[in-house]
Amino acid sequence: MTIRHISGKDIHHITSGQVIIDLTTAVKELLENSLDASSSQVTVTFRNYGLDSLEVSDNGSGIQEDDFDQVCLKHATSKLTYFEDVESVSTLGFRGEALSSLCAISDVAITTSNKKLKPKAYQLTYDTLGHLSSKSLISGKVGTSICVSNIFKNLPVRRMELTKNSKKEFQRALTLLQSYAIINTCVRIMVIHIDSRGKKSVVLSSTGSSMLRNNILSVYGPNGMYGLEPINLEVNLKTRFKLKSTEMKIKFTGFISNCSFGQGRSSSDRQLWFVNNRPVGLPKFSKSVTEVYKTFNHLQYPVIIINLEMDPVYADVNVTPDKRTVLINNERLVIESLKEELNALFTNQDTRIPLNEGA
Numbered sequence: 514m515t516i517r518h519i520s521g522k523d524i525h526h527i528t529s530g531q532v533i534i535d536l537t538t539a540v541k542e543l544l545e546n547s548l549d550a551s552s553s554q555v556t557v558t559f560r561n562y563g564l565d566s567l568e569v570s571d572n573g574s575g576i577q578e579d580d581f582d583q584v585c586l587k588h589a590t591s592k593l594t595y596f597e598d599v600e601s602v603s604t605l606g607f608r609g610e611a612l613s614s615l616c617a618i619s620d621v622a623i624t625t626s627n628k629k630l631k632p633k634a635y636q637l638t639y640d641t642l643g644h645l646s647s648k649s650l651i652s653g654k655v656g657t658s659i660c661v662s663n664i665f666k667n668l669p670v671r672r673m674e675l676t677k678n679s680k681k682e683f684q685r686a687l688t689l690l691q692s693y694a695i696i697n698t699c700v701r702i703m704v705i706h707i708d709s710r711g712k713k714s715v716v717l718s719s720t721g722s723s724m725l726r727n728n729i730l731s732v733y734g735p736n737g738m739y740g741l742e743p744i745n746l747e748v749n750l751k752t753r754f755k756l757k758s759t760e761m762k763i764k765f766t767g768f769i770s771n772c773s774f775g776q777g778r779s780s781s782d783r784q785l786w787f788v789n790n791r792p793v794g795l796p797k798f799s800k801s802v803t804e805v806y807k808t809f810n811h812l813q814y815p816v817i818i819i820n821l822e823m824d825p826v827y828a829d830v831n832v833t834p835d836k837r838t839v840l841i842n843n844e845r846l847v848i849e850s851l852k853e854e855l856n857a858l859f860t861n862q863d864t865r866i867p868l869n870e871g872a
């Protein structure tokens with residue numbers, strides 16, 4: 514057997530499908546870029562459930578003219594310079610892979626303007642390798658709009674799956690967008706769907722309020738806060754658990770169902786976890802919190818909207834390309850402190866649902 518090097522171009526195509534796994538990852542990456550650009554307003558537009566196109570427009574800082582050539586190149590980023598920076602990075606993105614991967618699997622067009630350029634803006638298109646292929650001057654506001662058309666055009670299996678399940682995939686993307694709309698206080702996030710006949714509908718619209726509770730109401734509707742109790746817990750793990758070394762301070766904020774008003778037996782939809790405002794999956798946290806909840810209300814599951822804040826050096830988000838898996842130092846103790854807090858909270862409410870009820 515002969516071992517050969519795969520060409521850079523082929524590596525690019527192979528790895529891009531792993532960075533942009535599905536419609537949800539594509540929209541997540543674009544939205545995170547808008548949030549990293551300090552936008553206060555972001556509009557996401559899906560055409561035909563994202564099959565035709567997906568466009569994310571913001572009023573953020575815009576892209577500098579000098580960066581037009583490299584913005585879509587692999588591992589080109591304005592957010593990180595050295596590996597060591599990963600530990601303390603506060604932006605949602607930092608790997609410089611999203612736009613280049615999108616170029617490899619779809620058609621990418623960018624319109625952008627910044628303080629220096631306005632009222633002029635540039636319309637840019639890129640080829641599959643992320644090289645700038647056209648540039649034209651138009652008029653436009655400060656901000657960036659990135660349009661991704663024909664997603665997975667050269668990955669037939671994925672394109673077919675998306676076509677078959679387009680409504681389901683769109684719903685999944687929408688669920689993720691809801692979590693960003695909730696946690697991003699002071700950012701107005703709007704999601705629009707335009708169907709194949711051109712009919713436009715607003716499917717999500719947050720107010721951009723500075724209060725988490727208002728964002729929950731704008732995303733989940735007027736009953737969205739019903740039965741939710743606030744959580745506000747600060748713990749110094751070193752003093753609390755008598756740790757020898759690490760000075761690790763953590764803070765939990767958000768809401769959880771009180772023990773009389775959870776959500777349905779099979780529904781765990783509204784269980785949103787964030788680490789330093791980043792929507793993530795924390796399955797061990799969900800399991801532990803649900804266990805505590807079940808001792809007070811065995812019939813239901815809690816609605817959970819909890820943000821865990823800590824120094825980023827204690828939370829490694831660079832585990833998977835989508836950054837939804839997080840490794841947390843002293844995770845067991847972090848969970849323990851939350852469980853104690855919830856036990857105390859629910860014991861105070863103690864409207865425990867008897868074990869035989871509804872059984």
Ligand code: ADP
Nearest residue numbers: 546547550590591606607608609610611612657
């Ligand atoms: P990353 O976010 O990891 O840096 P991306 O491929 O997502 O990598 O984006 C590459 C670069 O493009 C970013 O670092 C940023 O400088 C620029 N960029 C992308 N989207 C926007 C946007 N909406 N507004 C301003 N700059 C953007």
Ligand code: MG
Nearest residue numbers: 542546606611
């Ligand atoms: Mg990014």
